Amino acid sequence: MIELYGITTCIHCKMAKSLLMKGGRPLREIWLDTLTPEKQEATLARLKELVGPRIGFPVVIEDGRVISIGFKEGELRRSLGLEDEAERLKEVLAKAQEPLGYFFNPDPVVVHELLSGLLENRRRYGYMACPCRLATGDRERDADIICPCRYREADVQEYGRCYCGLYVNEAWKMGKLPTREVPERRPQG
Ligand code: SF4
Numbered sequence: 001m002i003e004l005y006g007i008t009t010c011i012h013c014k015m016a017k018s019l020l021m022k023g024g025r026p027l028r029e030i031w032l033d034t035l036t037p038e039k040q041e042a043t044l045a046r047l048k049e050l051v052g053p054r055i056g057f058p059v060v061i062e063d064g065r066v067i068s069i070g071f072k073e074g075e076l077r078r079s080l081g082l083e084d085e086a087e088r089l090k091e092v093l094a095k096a097q098e099p100l101g102y103f104f105n106p107d108p109v110v111v112h113e114l115l116s117g118l119l120e121n122r123r124r125y126g127y128m129a130c131p132c133r134l135a136t137g138d139r140e141r142d143a144d145i146i147c148p149c150r151y152r153e154a155d156v157q158e159y160g161r162c163y164c165g166l167y168v169n170e171a172w173k174m175g176k177l178p179t180r181e182v183p184e185r186r187p188q189g
Pocket of ligand 1: 114129130131132145146147148149150151152162163164165166167
């Protein structure tokens with residue numbers, strides 16, 4: 001049994017929940033801000049015994065053993081056995097793209113799904129066609145949608161994120177931009 005201790009307004013707690021749900025293991029969620037004062041106090045006392053006086057949320061416990069404090073995605077994935085090809089690709093791409101001002105979407109589940117789509121397209125076509133667009137399998141015809149696509153720069157500049165939402169700029173990542181639908185720039189037909 002995995003237990004997630006979090007706060008309903010905490011984005012890191014929500015991200016941890018998405019990841020834990022993906023693991024498919026039985027999950028018990030304890031949202032401290034929804035507990036009565038007595039239960040909250042008792043829960044905090046239990047957590048302090050396990051992690052010490054400085055508690056950072058979320059706290060994830062598996063069968064009585066603390067496996068993660070605060071949202072440390074890599075650590076959590078490793079503990080859950082969710083480390084995979086998509087995670088390795090994420091590390092490689094982050095090193096290349098972050099210095100250019102392109103960051104991954106802060107939602108790890110969205111990123112994982114999109115990277116898995118890119119890897120699937122690479123298996124199918126031999127190149128990483130955009131997972132949100134229909135590829136032909138002809139590299140030349142699909143050249144504009146090989147990730148990062150030709151439209152990413154303009155989309156990130158105007159909307160803060162690419163068409164799929166895999167890449168975002170710093171302002172979007174920090175929640176300073178509204179989430180607007182990104183219209184398709186690719187010419188049709
Ligand atoms: S929309 Fe995003 S995920 Fe799709 S190809 Fe462009 S940069 Fe990659």
